[in-house]
Amino acid sequence: MLINELSKRTGVPIPTLRYYENYGLFKGMTDGKIKTNNYKDYDESIVEKIEMIKGAKEAGFTLSEIKNLIDSWFNKRLSKEKKITVVYSKITEIDNKIRQLNKVRKLLSECIVDIEKGNC
Amino acid sequence: MLINELSKRTGVPIPTLRYYENYGLFKGMTDGKIKTNNYKDYDESIVEKIEMIKGAKEAGFTLSEIKNLIDSWFNKRLSKEKKITVVYSKITEIDNKIRQLNKVRKLLSECIVDIEKGNC
DNA sequence: ATAAAGTATAAACCATACTTCATACTTTGT
DNA sequence: ACAAAGTATGAAGTATGGTTTATACTTTAT
Numbered sequence: 001m002l003i004n005e006l007s008k009r010t011g012v013p014i015p016t017l018r019y020y021e022n023y024g025l026f027k028g029m030t031d032g033k034i035k036t037n038n039y040k041d042y043d044e045s046i047v048e049k050i051e052m053i054k055g056a057k058e059a060g061f062t063l064s065e066i067k068n069l070i071d072s073w074f075n076k077r078l079s080k081e082k083k084i085t086v087v088y089s090k091i092t093e094i095d096n097k098i099r100q101l102n103k104v105r106k107l108l109s110e111c112i113v114d115i116e117k118g119n120c
Numbered sequence: 121m122l123i124n125e126l127s128k129r130t131g132v133p134i135p136t137l138r139y140y141e142n143y144g145l146f147k148g149m150t151d152g153k154i155k156t157n158n159y160k161d162y163d164e165s166i167v168e169k170i171e172m173i174k175g176a177k178e179a180g181f182t183l184s185e186i187k188n189l190i191d192s193w194f195n196k197r198l199s200k201e202k203k204i205t206v207v208y209s210k211i212t213e214i215d216n217k218i219r220q221l222n223k224v225r226k227l228l229s230e231c232i233v234d235i236e237k238g239n240c
Numbered sequence: 241a242t243a244a245a246g247t248a249t250a251a252a253c254c255a256t257a258c259t260t261c262a263t264a265c266t267t268t269g270t
Numbered sequence: 271a272c273a274a275a276g277t278a279t280g281a282a283g284t285a286t287g288g289t290t291t292a293t294a295c296t297t298t299a300t
Contacts, residue, residue, distance in 0.1 A: 087231055115207070182257090261281085264278085
């Protein structure tokens, strides 16, 4: 599919997709032998990749962290153990973030009680 | 306490504290009647406020969101109901974030299995 | 066939959240 | 007393994650 469809499928604006591609998060194919243009073609797997990127971003990861994750994910030369280490460390980060969010959530709940009591 | 101590107590660098104060997240006191200088004094409640700011930031909230929260928190003119609405909407956002994080966490766990199997 | 719409690339621009710098005054240690 | 360290303020600089603009080529619709 072309970038327009990719944008519609994922809900990510075209300039952002180009920015991501340029950043190295994924890569469209240009087949110089077949096509007269240099339009890039994106396949289904890239839609999935972008969904992953969106999820990770909403979860608060930076593009650079996401790039590291994707790189180790798809790097064939990396050993199983290395890959697993990278992914586990992200899982640990996620657990920390969830813990942090629950802490703030608790603070806010307590605040509701205070407001209802008329304090603060 | 002066800004140096505040920085040590909270672990937030002095320039960042000044940036936050300038942004309107809190305010130190300068008592022109007593002091010969214009050094600002920060009390215990500001330490707490900054801990809240740190928590909210780690949870992924922007300074502007945090400012809104603090403003409604300490705005005496706001009705109980308005305050509660603001705080509840933040709690809902936190719940969404936690859900999102769990989604990514699940994806990564599945990935571990895939890596162990030798796929991807 | 030709105007409108789509695509690619590079460069400039923007907002957020800081950090660094320059300047000037105040306090503290010896 | 006076150098070193702390404080305040304003302005400029930086990094991240985009968005916008300009230019040029390609495809599509009428």
